[in-house]
Amino acid sequence: xxxxxxxxxxxxxxxxxxxxxxxxxxxxxxxxxxxxxxxxxxxxxxxxxxxxxxxxxxxxxxxxxxxxxxxxxxxxxxxxxxxxxxxxxxxxxxx
Numbered sequence: 001x002x003x004x005x006x007x008x009x010x011x012x013x014x015x016x017x018x019x020x021x022x023x024x025x026x027x028x029x030x031x032x033x034x035x036x037x038x039x040x041x042x043x044x045x046x047x048x049x050x051x052x053x054x055x056x057x058x059x060x061x062x063x064x065x066x067x068x069x070x071x072x073x074x075x076x077x078x079x080x081x082x083x084x085x086x087x088x089x090x091x092x093x094x095x
Contacts, residue, residue, distance in 0.1 A: 021034065042083060048073055048075075052070070052073045
């Protein structure tokens with residue numbers, strides 16, 4: 001019997017460890033939730049990028065605004081990389 005590949009989920013356990021889903025139902029409840037979370041992370045990253053670009057374009061922006069924008073951008077980049085790793089696992093068959 002072939003085993004379904006594990007799907008890396010876009011969130012960690014409370015202990016900070018990666019979570020995986022083992023199922024042969026790609027349209028199942030948890031798979032759908034993971035798809036929604038991935039879409040939300042990408043949407044948030046797009047909004048953060050717009051805000052960061054606005055701060056960078058504002059020559060009067062102070063250090064606090066730039067640090068805030070960079071902090072949010074780094075968080076969003078981490079999320080987008082997580083989504084990329086999740087999707088890479090689904091296309092390559094590896095978790």
